[in-house]
Amino acid sequence: MLITPRRDNLNKIVILNPKGGCGKSTLATNIAASYAQSGPTPAIMDYDPQGSTTAWLERRPEELPEIHGIVAYKKTMQATRSWQLRVPNDTVNLLVDSPASINHDDLRELTRDSTSILVPVLPSSMDIHAASRCIADLLLVAKVDRRDRKLAVVANRTRKNTKSFAKLMRFLDSLGIPIIAVLRDSQNFVRSAEEGMGICEMQPSRVKPDVAEMNKIIDWLNAWPQRRRDPAAITSINGKSTVGRSILRRPRFGSA
Numbered sequence: 001m002l003i004t005p006r007r008d009n010l011n012k013i014v015i016l017n018p019k020g021g022c023g024k025s026t027l028a029t030n031i032a033a034s035y036a037q038s039g040p041t042p043a044i045m046d047y048d049p050q051g052s053t054t055a056w057l058e059r060r061p062e063e064l065p066e067i068h069g070i071v072a073y074k075k076t077m078q079a080t081r082s083w084q085l086r087v088p089n090d091t092v093n094l095l096v097d098s099p100a101s102i103n104h105d106d107l108r109e110l111t112r113d114s115t116s117i118l119v120p121v122l123p124s125s126m127d128i129h130a131a132s133r134c135i136a137d138l139l140l141v142a143k144v145d146r147r148d149r150k151l152a153v154v155a156n157r158t159r160k161n162t163k164s165f166a167k168l169m170r171f172l173d174s175l176g177i178p179i180i181a182v183l184r185d186s187q188n189f190v191r192s193a194e195e196g197m198g199i200c201e202m203q204p205s206r207v208k209p210d211v212a213e214m215n216k217i218i219d220w221l222n223a224w225p226q227r228r229r230d231p232a233a234i235t236s237i238n239g240k241s242t243v244g245r246s247i248l249r250r251p252r253f254g255s256a
């Protein structure tokens, strides 16, 4: 399925959760926009047949910094697969947006050589349950090694100080997975999707809290070389390193 080049300096960020609508494309586009602002030109690889990130790139205003798009969900007869999926040599940050449903082989391929894996989670019982299966698959099927500390959760469309947020925290605590940011439910994200922009490219006074949370994600992503070497370098909202207790322990779910 996927043939991304092995390159030591490639920061390959995979965003996945088979649960539809949890915010994968929103995260991919907003992280890409942040990297585009700081440079060099990042790339987005779009594996979702819905083509959401590709469509977002097409809507992107010309005057904004460039983001390279790779349409991975289409198979073309005109070029070899590796040519179609080639990542420009000068790309440092590669975002991989994944589809809602994904089989085990694709999960292994998508996450191979990744430096970071982000799982966006919405705070409902059903979403938390789906996220627990996703994280279990990452650890047991894709053999993501906790010692690499590359796996983190972003709580999306969430308010802190709510029962559902507390439940999400308890669940992630039981798995030892860090929550690195909490994105609120905001029309800013809807507008940024419609306009081909990242929230960091919108009017600063409207998006301040959203940009602050996105910056936490960027800081965590940029720390990937240190994360591997030094667990103390990790900061997260629930104070977790990715080395935690066994995923095989059944998480407890409270009421919604």
Ligand SMILES: Nc1ncnc2c1ncn2[C@@H]1O[C@H](COP(=O)(O)OP(=O)(O)OP(=O)(O)O)[C@@H](O)[C@H]1O
Pocket (backbone or CB within 6 Å): 018, 019, 020, 021, 022, 023, 024, 025, 026, 027, 048, 050, 052, 098, 099, 100, 156, 157, 183, 184, 185, 186, 187, 189, 190, 193
């Ligand atoms: N924090 C947020 N606040 C408000 N709306 C949001 C937020 N995050 C995502 N959305 C909206 O929720 C919808 C689903 O988000 P998105 O497309 O990013 O999810 P997805 O996981 O990529 O979905 P799919 O599984 O279908 O690919 C979109 O309309 C998006 O604009």
Ligand SMILES: [Mg+2]
Pocket (backbone or CB within 6 Å): 024, 025, 026, 048, 052, 097, 098
């Ligand atoms: Mg999507």
